[in-house]
Amino acid sequence: MRSPFLSRLEALATHPTASRIALEDDQGSRSFEALLVGALRARSALSPGTTSRSPSLGGRRVVILLRPGTAWVEAFLGVLLAGGIAVPLSPLYPPAELAWFAADAGADTLIVAEELDDRASAMFPGRRLLRPADLCAPDPGEPADVADDDTALLLYTSGTTGKPKGARLTHANVVTQASLLHAAWGYREDDTLLHALPLHHLHGLGISLLTSLLAGARSRMLPRFDARRVWDALAAGDVTVWMAVPTLYQTLFEAFDAEGEPTRARWSEGARRLRLATSGSAALPVTLAARWRAITGAIPLERFGMTEIGVGMSNPLDPAARRPGSVGPALPTVASRIVDDAGRDVDAGPGELLIRGPSVFPGYWNRDDATRDAFTDGWFRTGDVAERSPDGYVRLLGRTSVDILKSGGYKLSALEIEEHLREHEAIAEVAVVGLPDETWGDRVVAVVVPAPGRAGDCAPEALRAWAKDRLASYQVPREVVVVEALPRNALGKVVKPELVKALLEGPEGARRLGPLAAPS
Numbered sequence: 001m002r003s004p005f006l007s008r009l010e011a012l013a014t015h016p017t018a019s020r021i022a023l024e025d026d027q028g029s030r031s032f033e034a035l036l037v038g039a040l041r042a043r044s045a046l047s048p049g050t051t052s053r054s055p056s057l058g059g060r061r062v063v064i065l066l067r068p069g070t071a072w073v074e075a076f077l078g079v080l081l082a083g084g085i086a087v088p089l090s091p092l093y094p095p096a097e098l099a100w101f102a103a104d105a106g107a108d109t110l111i112v113a114e115e116l117d118d119r120a121s122a123m124f125p126g127r128r129l130l131r132p133a134d135l136c137a138p139d140p141g142e143p144a145d146v147a148d149d150d151t152a153l154l155l156y157t158s159g160t161t162g163k164p165k166g167a168r169l170t171h172a173n174v175v176t177q178a179s180l181l182h183a184a185w186g187y188r189e190d191d192t193l194l195h196a197l198p199l200h201h202l203h204g205l206g207i208s209l210l211t212s213l214l215a216g217a218r219s220r221m222l223p224r225f226d227a228r229r230v231w232d233a234l235a236a237g238d239v240t241v242w243m244a245v246p247t248l249y250q251t252l253f254e255a256f257d258a259e260g261e262p263t264r265a266r267w268s269e270g271a272r273r274l275r276l277a278t279s280g281s282a283a284l285p286v287t288l289a290a291r292w293r294a295i296t297g298a299i300p301l302e303r304f305g306m307t308e309i310g311v312g313m314s315n316p317l318d319p320a321a322r323r324p325g326s327v328g329p330a331l332p333t334v335a336s337r338i339v340d341d342a343g344r345d346v347d348a349g350p351g352e353l354l355i356r357g358p359s360v361f362p363g364y365w366n367r368d369d370a371t372r373d374a375f376t377d378g379w380f381r382t383g384d385v386a387e388r389s390p391d392g393y394v395r396l397l398g399r400t401s402v403d404i405l406k407s408g409g410y411k412l413s414a415l416e417i418e419e420h421l422r423e424h425e426a427i428a429e430v431a432v433v434g435l436p437d438e439t440w441g442d443r444v445v446a447v448v449v450p451a452p453g454r455a456g457d458c459a460p461e462a463l464r465a466w467a468k469d470r471l472a473s474y475q476v477p478r479e480v481v482v483v484e485a486l487p488r489n490a491l492g493k494v495v496k497p498e499l500v501k502a503l504l505e506g507p508e509g510a511r512r513l514g515p516l517a518a519p520s
Helices: 004-014 032-046 070-081 095-105 114-123 171-184 202-214 227-235 246-257 261-271 286-296 368-374 414-421 460-468 496-505 507-513
Strands: 021-025 028-031 061-065 085-088 109-112 128-130 151-156 166-170 192-195 218-221 241-244 276-279 301-306 310-314 335-339 351-356 379-388 394-399 404-407 410-413 427-437 441-450 479-482
Touching: 004 032, 004 070, 004 171, 004 202, 021 032, 021 070, 028 032, 028 070, 032 070, 061 070, 061 095, 070 085, 070 202, 085 095, 095 114, 109 114, 151 171, 151 202, 166 171, 171 202, 171 310, 192 202, 192 227, 202 218, 202 241, 202 301, 202 310, 227 246, 227 261, 241 246, 246 286, 261 286, 276 286, 335 379, 368 379, 394 404, 394 414, 404 427, 410 414, 414 427, 414 441, 414 460, 427 496, 441 460, 441 496, 460 479
Parallel strands: 021 218, 061 085, 061 109, 085 151, 109 128, 192 218, 192 241, 241 276, 276 301, 441 479
Antiparallel strands: 021 028, 151 166, 301 310, 335 351, 351 379, 379 394, 404 410, 404 441, 427 441
């Protein structure tokens, strides 16, 4: 049996237009045809033995520890073509974390970047190590047989609410997700995706890169996100698709504001030629959406997705139908429910969002307990609290674990309070959390990063007084803490459990976050 994902890849490589460019990076480009040839050579180098014409890794896990680019993609596809399970990791992780991930996945083979040569053997003792130059074995033979329900990759969750878990995504999950987004976002063969997201997360790998690849479009891959380079690439005028997270949009705006009018005009003109700009992986503040519209003419297309489900909901492709603060209605094949604390359906909400459909993963790697906890009667529990409008548009209120606070008998959305606080011109970033309190249950605390030169305007009592004019009394933060920076993961999400821990630790925690002002 052949995986639908691999069958689609092979069809692109044998299509009459297979000479079209599939990938570009700083080292060159690959056509669809050349990409498959490189992937097959990688498959042959990875496969055990050389006598069989159809060798298979048989589901063995292979860690990919390379910088983003064509070599990364060829290694990834080679693992899948060989019947293996790809485990993408970031070379930026500390050595102890890399060793933990490899051990948790049970990986016996690693594809590592040359710059890790001096550390790789110590980090991964007893394991087979390959470099990109090793993935050029001749006589590729035939790919292994892979079923659509075989696991294609393990993607480790970001760990914002605990120790990362490896989510098992099947070949069918991957191709279903790409097909859904191909249709929903109007992907075309003449599209060019500017890609600057990490590849060890679903957003960068599945939602961005693989959707573009399987649509027969071109992907221009940057080795890392650089705001000026992104603006210059957009200004060149041939990029049609850009995908990002809220933190990247904020960084783009900071670079934009630092330039003179001629450069801003050139960048704005290029960005207005985008066919599609999306935002995901975290809630997009309405203020950032409005700023992007002021520069480009349209708000980003915001959608809702998770490692475990792919993209489940999306605003429409038509910019006029998009709603700021909403993630849109469910995509075709995706069923959704909103339930209260007792598990009863409350269609309008608020309540926890549950998802079911062919893009939903089968479970976590070697974590049967976590898998059981993640599902209720076949429905995946997202852990997000949501509301739904009569016409099906969904608005997220936050994570049940960190964003839904119970204070003084009220149930509060930290995200909603954050939106109001961002309207203050002196606030660059803000995170609202709850600290344990005997009287209030959750003591609402706003952790604020001042805009450049505006620290004096973020005095706790002044901000609380300002908030009292805009929020209900029970929503006003009882404390305001001013910090240099908020703790974030690789995709730019604020890691609120780490923030709470730092606040509870006092001065010791403060040293990890930068200077903290005294709370009010």
